[in-house]
Amino acid sequence: MPQSLSYQKRLSPVLKDIAAYYGTPFHIYDEAGIRETGRNLIDAFKGIEGFREYFAVKALPNPSVMALMKDMGFGFDCSSVPELVLARGTGARGEDLMFTSNNTSPDDFLAAENDGGSILNLDDISLVDKVPAMPELICFRYNPGPRRTGNAIIGNPVEAKYGVSFEQLVDAYKKAKDRGAVRFGMHTMLASNERNYTYMVETARMILDMVAMVSEALHIRFEFVNIGGGLGIPYRPEDQALDIQAMGEEITAIFNSFKAAHGYVPKLFLESGRYMTGPHGVLVTKAINRKDIYRSYVGVDACMSALMRPGIYGAYHHITVLGKEDAAHDTVVDVVGSLCENNDKFAVERHLPAIVDGDLVIIHDTGAHGHAMGFNYNAKMRPKELMLKIDGTVELIRREETMEDYFATLRFEKDVFKPA
Numbered sequence: 246m247p248q249s250l251s252y253q254k255r256l257s258p259v260l261k262d263i264a265a266y267y268g269t270p271f272h273i274y275d276e277a278g279i280r281e282t283g284r285n286l287i288d289a290f291k292g293i294e295g296f297r298e299y300f301a302v303k304a305l306p307n308p309s310v311m312a313l314m315k316d317m318g319f320g321f322d323c324s325s326v327p328e329l330v331l332a333r334g335t336g337a338r339g340e341d342l343m344f345t346s347n348n349t350s351p352d353d354f355l356a357a358e359n360d361g362g363s364i365l366n367l368d369d370i371s372l373v374d375k376v377p378a379m380p381e382l383i384c385f386r387y388n389p390g391p392r393r394t395g396n397a398i399i400g401n402p403v404e405a406k407y408g409v410s411f412e413q414l415v416d417a418y419k420k421a422k423d424r425g426a427v428r429f430g431m432h433t434m435l436a437s438n439e440r441n442y443t444y445m446v447e448t449a450r451m452i453l454d455m456v457a458m459v460s461e462a463l464h465i466r467f468e469f470v471n472i473g474g475g476l477g478i479p480y481r482p483e484d485q486a487l488d489i490q491a492m493g494e495e496i497t498a499i500f501n502s503f504k505a506a507h508g509y510v511p512k513l514f515l516e517s518g519r520y521m522t523g524p525h526g527v528l529v530t531k532a533i534n535r536k537d538i539y540r541s542y543v544g545v546d547a548c549m550s551a552l553m554r555p556g557i558y559g560a561y562h563h564i565t566v567l568g569k570e571d572a573a574h575d576t577v578v579d580v581v582g583s584l585c586e587n588n589d590k591f592a593v594e595r596h597l598p599a600i601v602d603g604d605l606v607i608i609h610d611t612g613a614h615g616h617a618m619g620f621n622y623n624a625k626m627r628p629k630e631l632m633l634k635i636d637g638t639v640e641l642i643r644r645e646e647t648m649e650d651y652f653a654t655l656r657f658e659k660d661v662f663k664p665a
């Protein structure tokens with residue numbers, strides 16, 4: 246069952262007013278829900294000293310949301326220079342930031358090492374020689390390849406472009422140590438939207454095994470392991486939520502046995518994106534048209550520029566209609582945007598209550614990889630973002646795009662070059 250249904254209970258009574266004031270469409274995020282999920286995450290891992298969540302910025306790169314993460318003591322997982330800039334904008338510095346890039350460029354390294362630095366998480370052994378200044382603390386992303394099967398979404402690790410292979414792992418740390426690194430972490434990320442927590446427990450076990458192997462080979466200790474993001478959320482009514490408490494207990498037990506065997510234990514880092522914000526946002530859009538041809542279509546005033554997941558992954562997002570939550574779902578419609586692209590559908594052959602022009606259609610669980618994935622194809626603009634705060638106020642936290650934004654990259658000094 247989507248967790249956003251509890252958010253809906255608080256949002257529904259005020260949504261009509263909010264839509265009238267700000268105009269549709271918009272994503273609206275829920276401060277109370279984000280904080281509650283953050284507290285539950287911290288609580289689940291309270292048995293592991295130094296546990297820390299590094300919020301994956303790409304899921305919801307909005308400074309107002311990131312400020313909540315900072316306030317909860319979280320760091321940030323960044324993989325591009327603008328993400329680093331955003332995270333530093335919250336006041337995060339140095340070891341508050343993990344820089345997990347891949348196919349890393351010289352400019353990426355400079356940005357990661359300057360302006361207060363970050364924890365460099367190297368994606369390949371060859372990058373050891375390309376880091377401008379080897380930091381004291383270094384991390385590598387581990388890809389287990391055939392030693393592990395990936396989850397359904399992220400796929401087979403053998404085919405994944407990320408990380409250092411098993412065969413390279415000891416050498417990677419040795420090279421970094423030879424270049425002057427004295428503190429070490431290890432990272433991996435093998436799942437996406439995985440609701441079966443035992444997958445993450447196995448990942449924790451796997452990475453501690455790798456830590457033991459590298460420690461022994463090089464006589465080093467590890468300060469942390471980072472088991473990545475990928476915690477899943479229930480998008481469909483029949484989906485079970487991930488059992489974060491059980492996941493925390495089982496991982497804590499694995500950490501305790503590592504400590505018993507080795508006399509110390511690294512800290513545990515997570516870098517959840519979806520889990521932290523996914524259920525705590527909805528896209529609110531207005532029905533503006535209906536047509537009945539071979540199928541029936543409800544046209545809304547948002548399109549896939551606001552939410553790509555249904556269009557590119559066929560992902561399910563639950564849909565409710567304000568004021569018709571309990572009405573009979575006795576019509577079957579596609580809910581569509583206005584893009585000239587037939588993938589531009591929020592739902593396909595969905596059973597919904599009869600929708601008329603002016604109805605507010607709520608697309609659930611858009612708090613992660615929603616607005617952030619939006620794009621401008623067909624000159625479609627991305628909508629605004631709002632936050633429903635704990636004190637009951639609503640704040641505009643990003644305005645909608647305008648034509649001015651769209652044309653901004655066409656305004657530049659004339660620049661002509663004739664190759665010799």
Ligand SMILES: *Cc1c(COP(=O)(O)O)cnc(C)c1O
Pocket residue numbers: 301303304322324345434436437438473474475476516517518519520613
């Ligand atoms: C995308 C990503 C995440 C966040 O993934 P979620 O599925 O949103 O939890 C974390 N770490 C890395 C390296 C990523 O690329």
